Amino acid sequence: MGGGDPAAVAVGQPAMTEPAAAVTPTRSEGRYWTVRLLRPDEDAVMADLSRACFGTRGDSLEFIRARYTHSTGPRVSVVVGDAGGQICGTQAVTFFPGFAAGREITIGMFTAGMTHPDHRKRGVFRDVVLSAERYAWEQGADCLFTMPNDESFPSFQRFPGWRCLADRPLLAMPLRLGRLLGDRGMPRWLSGPVGFLSDGALARRFSTPPATVIELGDLAPLVSAFDQLAEQEGRRSGRIICRRDSAFLRWRFLQNPSFKYRVFVARNSDSIEGYLVTTIEHRMKTTLAHVVDWLAIPAPGALEGLIAAGARAAREDGATLIAMIATSGARVEPFRAFGFHRVPRRLVGRGFHTAVAINPARSDLAELGSGDDGWHLTLGDFDTI
Known part of the structure; x- marks a missing residue:
């Protein structure tokens, strides 16, 4: 090892x-x-x-x-x-x-x-x-x-x-469609009615956040719960995955001087069923929310509740769009079911590539590590689309 x-x-x-x-x-x-x-x-x-x-x-x-x-x-x-x-x-x-x-x-x-x-x-x-x-x-x-x-x-x-590996898909969902279309040049007389219908439906969907999801404030009381989640899901996932414990969360997000993050946590009594991390960036006249990391147990509603909480908060922060680079093929379907759709590369102007290598002494990892769905990745040193 x-x-x-x-x-x-x-x-x-x-x-x-x-x-x-x-x-x-x-x-x-x-x-x-x-x-x-x-x-x-x-x-x-x-x-x-x-x-x-x-x-x-x-x-x-x-x-x-x-x-x-x-x-x-x-x-x-x-x-x-x-x-x-x-x-x-x-x-x-x-x-x-x-x-x-x-x-x-x-x-x-x-x-x-x-x-x-x-x-x-x-x-x-x-x-x-x-x-x-x-x-x-x-x-x-x-x-x-x-x-x-x-x-x-x-x-x-x-x-x-x-x-x-195969390029990671970019999934996105509009949060304020009227404003997004207006930012892209659609006439106000058309973007306004479209946005009114779409935004009203989204507002109703986000009106009541899931009761079990909270936004992380102080990490200290949840250190052991995060460590337990990382151990449990790391061993269960069947993929190659970094240990996403409290130390990882603190280093990767809470102590990052370049980006501000919101961390949402799905609680169940004294345990954690998952977390989801978002950040905001302003690009091309658009306020974009980005799901930069997530981990959740396969319990009904755990990941779905986190997606809803993250999207709702992003909309309240003024984001017109929320996007996610699919760093794992595991359970991407809840994002699609919530309203995320794959964005064609021609609209993004770049690819989201992944290259991997296996230690020659670890031939036992070769098959898992060379598969497109063998990894639950974490983004590297960038949190932008």
């Missing part, structure tokens, strides 16, 4: 020579960078690289410190390409406890895969990613997953040992 000495994977570890030496240069002029681990005092350099790659959408210094260089959550290392003192590429790997068909494993999540624009098409990305992969195996990861963007996805299609 997964493991490894936590002290051996500290972010500040100064060198990582073996993975670097094992990668062959991909351009004839040779390899002009070395591969090592990011130091904690290089967080501002990583933030500069993120801005160089993504502009205003790049990660903030506060986010990089919270997620990578000074994380109080899961153990994490950032593999970097160093070109004469300049960081030209990064690949972070975060190690989670998890389950595979009920058995305990260690899962590695790749995020923050970046190559400086001045160093692209020279083999930096490939070198850093494959070095990070070998490093993850050395540190005890049993499997890896990442959600690459459209630009890096073709590379993962070519990398040996990686398999690209």
Whole structure:
């Protein structure tokens, strides 16, 4: 199973020579960078690289410190390409406890895969990613997953040992149809009546929230209940799934400096039947709510009640649309039954890709890990559509 000495994977570890030496240069002029681990005092350099790659959408210094260089959550290392003192590429790997068909494993999540624009098409990305992969195996990861963007996805299609799953579907449901159509340019004389009929039906549906669903305030009283839910569902799911316990919830959502989240909890006496997390973003004249994570037992009404509570709150927050990237094929039907529909890619302008790799020493995971429905994923370092 997964493991490894936590002290051996500290972010500040100064060198990582073996993975670097094992990668062959991909351009004839040779390899002009070395591969090592990011130091904690290089967080501002990583933030500069993120801005160089993504502009205003790049990660903030506060986010990089919270997620990578000074994380109080899961153990994490950032593999970097160093070109004469300049960081030209990064690949972070975060190690989670998890389950595979009920058995305990260690899962590695790749995020923050970046190559400086001045160093692209020279083999930096490939070198850093494959070095990070070998490093993850050395540190005890049993499997890896990442959600690459459209630009890096073709590379993962070519990398040996990686398999690209079917794109995750994007499901969405209008919350204020009249306003949504108006934002998209429909004349008011037409969007108004359409919205009146649709919004009235939605308002009646959301008028009474499920009595068993509450919005999370203080996590402390529910720590043991969240941990019990994570253990129970992790072993029951039959998929590869990160342990979504109280520590995961705190690190992933409650202590995230870049996004604000609302966490809804389905209670049953002293136990928890599930949770659902939403956030709000403003894009293209639209206020969009996004379901970024959920976990629920297969009890009647548990997930349905969470969906209703999340959608109702999003509508009250002014969202015109609520969407979800289907990170698991498990029980997507309740979302469809509630009114979510698949959004064609041509309307989104991008794909939602997933690439996975299985540790060569864990051949017993190969069949489950290579299946499109073998994972209950968590989104990586982005919570935007």
